[in-house]
Amino acid sequence: MIKNMFFALAAIGFFATSCSNDDDNSGPTNSNLTFNAQGLEALGSGYVYEGWIIVSGAPVSTGTFTDVSSAQVFSVNTEKLNNATRFVLSIEPAVDPDPAPADTKVLVGDFSGNSATLNSSIVGDFSNAAGAFFLRTPTDETGTNNGNDHYGVWFGTPGMPPAPNFVLPTLPAGWAYEGWVVGDNGPITTGTFNVFNMADAFDDFSETSQPGPPVPGEDFFLNAPTGETFPLDVRGRTVVISVEPVPDDSPAPFAIKPLVGTAGQDTAPATHDFGANLGSLPTGTVTR
Known part of the structure; x- marks a missing residue:
């Protein structure tokens, strides 16, 4: 009788344990x-x-x-x-x-x-990225060229008016292009833009005698950032076009920099070519 009761209790215990294990394994993994x-x-x-x-x-x-x-x-x-x-x-x-x-x-x-x-x-798709820029300072002129065009950079081909020449894709919502000149203390913005045939919304560094041309760019006369001296001679400096998230709380260029060039010694009507910088494009993998 005692033996039978022992086996009965053991069976109940096994059943309860099995149910408990089933419950433990029933949730998502x-x-x-x-x-x-x-x-x-x-x-x-x-x-x-x-x-x-x-x-x-x-x-x-x-x-x-x-x-x-x-x-x-x-x-x-x-x-x-x-x-x-x-x-x-x-x-x-x-x-x-x-x-x-x-x-x-x-x-x-x-x-x-x-x-x-x-x-x-x-x-x-930045595989065909290309473009050019020129050195000119229209915002401090009241008439004729005053001979200091090496203090400004504008993206396009000089003319009356200048014309855009970027070969870049139209960006989706959430992104904007931004121009940069590398100064003595780091990159200096020229402003953000999404179209190539209009001035960008930034002119904090430009003079106020005349508006800028209908292409993105900037003159470097006013409000020099910390560590920089204006007017800024752009000749010999690195010029960059980046792709920035919108909104963006970082003052530095984002990782995607499809175009990079070096400003030569000649001012407009000379132009200076950008080179494609596809190595800057981020890549990755995921494994499950």
């Missing part, structure tokens, strides 16, 4: 998604990078990060990760009330098996 990137740059303090997998056409966040110096490992729902067809990397506000991805998408790639190769094609 997670798997790792490993992200590696080359060419990303740190963001300003108000923004973070965020990864997304696309599952049945809908974005699912994989998590956020700010450290671009090492690989990131995300813990993601296994079923969703296995069903993902694409990975996207975006730039998001650090405090973000919107659960959807922002317009500022940096990298994208489709899964092939357990990995995806990422590139910046979601920003634009």
Whole structure:
């Protein structure tokens, strides 16, 4: 009798343990998604990078990060990760009330098996990037050329009026072009722009005698940044066109710099060519 009771209790205990184990295993499981990137740059303090997998056409966040110096490992729902067809990397506000991805998408790639190769094609196709600039200072003139054209840079071909010559893609929402001249203390902005046949919205460094031409650019006479001396002689300096997230809380150029050139000694009507800088475009991989 005692033996029978012992076996009965053992059976009940085994059944209870089995049920408990079933309960423990009934929840969703997670798997790792490993992200590696080359060419990303740190963001300003108000923004973070965020990864997304696309599952049945809908974005699912994989998590956020700010450290671009090492690989990131995300813990993601296994079923969703296995069903993902694409990975996207975006730039998001650090405090973000919107659960959807922002317009500022940096990298994208489709899964092939357990990995995806990422590139910046979601920003634009820069494979044919080209353009030129000229040295001229129209904003301090009241009549004839006053002979100090080496203090300004404008993007296009000189003429009456100057004409745009960029070979660059139209950027999607969330992005803008920005011009830069490398000064004695770092890059100096010439302003942001999205069209090539209009002046940009920035003229803080220019004089006020005349408006600038209908192309992006800047004269460097007023309000010199810390560490710089104006008027700034642009000759021999590096000139850069970058692609910037909008909005942008970092004063430095972003990682994507499709055009880089060096200003020569000659002022307008001479032009100076940009060279394609495709090596600056960020790339990456994800593995599930």
